[in-house]
Amino acid sequence: MDIAVLGSGSWATAIVKIATQNYRKVYWWVREEDIVKGVMQFGHNPLYLRSCELDKEKIEISTDISHIVSRTDTVVLVIPAAFIVRSLKSLDKDELCGKKIISATKGMIPETNQIVADYLKESFDIDFDMQAVVSGPSHAEEIAQERMTYLTVASKSEILARETAGRFACRFVKTKTSSDIKGIEYGAVMKNIYALAAGISKGAGYGDNFVAVLISNAAQEMLFFLNKVAPERRDTNHFVYLGDLLVTAYSQHSRNRTFGQMIGQGYSVKSAQLEMAMVAEGYYAADCIHKECKRLDIHLPIAEAVYRILYKGASASNELSKLSDRFE
Numbered sequence: 001m002d003i004a005v006l007g008s009g010s011w012a013t014a015i016v017k018i019a020t021q022n023y024r025k026v027y028w029w030v031r032e033e034d035i036v037k038g039v040m041q042f043g044h045n046p047l048y049l050r051s052c053e054l055d056k057e058k059i060e061i062s063t064d065i066s067h068i069v070s071r072t073d074t075v076v077l078v079i080p081a082a083f084i085v086r087s088l089k090s091l092d093k094d095e096l097c098g099k100k101i102i103s104a105t106k107g108m109i110p111e112t113n114q115i116v117a118d119y120l121k122e123s124f125d126i127d128f129d130m131q132a133v134v135s136g137p138s139h140a141e142e143i144a145q146e147r148m149t150y151l152t153v154a155s156k157s158e159i160l161a162r163e164t165a166g167r168f169a170c171r172f173v174k175t176k177t178s179s180d181i182k183g184i185e186y187g188a189v190m191k192n193i194y195a196l197a198a199g200i201s202k203g204a205g206y207g208d209n210f211v212a213v214l215i216s217n218a219a220q221e222m223l224f225f226l227n228k229v230a231p232e233r234r235d236t237n238h239f240v241y242l243g244d245l246l247v248t249a250y251s252q253h254s255r256n257r258t259f260g261q262m263i264g265q266g267y268s269v270k271s272a273q274l275e276m277a278m279v280a281e282g283y284y285a286a287d288c289i290h291k292e293c294k295r296l297d298i299h300l301p302i303a304e305a306v307y308r309i310l311y312k313g314a315s316a317s318n319e320l321s322k323l324s325d326r327f328e
Helices: 010-022 033-042 065-070 081-088 116-124 140-144 158-168 181-203 208-229 239-250 255-264 269-276 281-296 301-311 316-326
Strands: 002-006 025-029 059-062 074-077 100-103 131-135 149-154 173-178
Touching (some): 002 010, 010 140, 010 158, 025 065, 033 059, 059 065, 081 116, 100 116, 131 158, 131 181, 181 208, 181 239, 181 281, 208 281, 255 269, 255 281, 301 316
Parallel strands (some): 002 074, 074 100, 100 131
Antiparallel strands (some): 131 149
16 A cells, blocks of 8 residues: 655654555655655655655655655645645645545644644545544654654544554554544644743743643643534543643654743744744644634633734743733
8 A cells, every 4th residue: 555745844754754664655745856865865854854764665755746646545744734735736626636635734724724624625625534633742753763652543534544543553653543633633733832832931941840830731721722612522631632732842852842942032933933944833823723712702821822922022921920820
């Protein structure tokens, strides 16, 4: 069985590594010709996750997205949410018609303020039972090192969820299935915002004690939001929700925590983005969730504080001080 992977970055590279464990052939679309050359010659992505060893004999890589999509009926989307519309604009609906689309993107589409599942349904007429979401506490750096990782595959189609979970499971990846596709997508969006908050706190001089209380309140805030935006019975203590929140908030590998820490230290948003040279999804997510809260007429104190810091120039110290007075 074959699979296509769309995306150039660290997480896309990690997904390709996982896919080569069980799929016969992996068709990989990237934007950069340098990546094509690096993978074909040396079995490494020279721009992202450079230490990750890839089985180049199983990979066909190209900058032609239509060609890659045409090669198989299963496509994994691993493009940062902020660039999905731009990346897919050359594809016609017919090119994705009848294909199974697996999203490993952890963010919302800024142009439409939608999670990926809703965007694919509205823009490409891809039914929810032909979509799956892959999520969980899964830093690309640890997958590159083949350290034990846990992923959840969510789909309205139990058959698709089980099929994908089976194909993604390998010696260093264990998988579970779920039907909570929207809850898991929104949870992955929220945890990036809360990781930013944790990083901002550390950058502003707050310690581990404060961050622990911040994240415990963030977990409650996320549960409240998920119950409003996608009402469904779910256990948010499961690793796909809480585990992903914890690893993103605390890990040295977390781009969102790193970005937040720079903001807390006094970097401007622009300066932090330029220095990181990688996408921190939480920056875009903060604006999307702010709009979603207005639509739902709800208030999320932590998420709104992050929004004000990033988009309104609010003082990180002042916002954190106000949060500290309301934490329970």
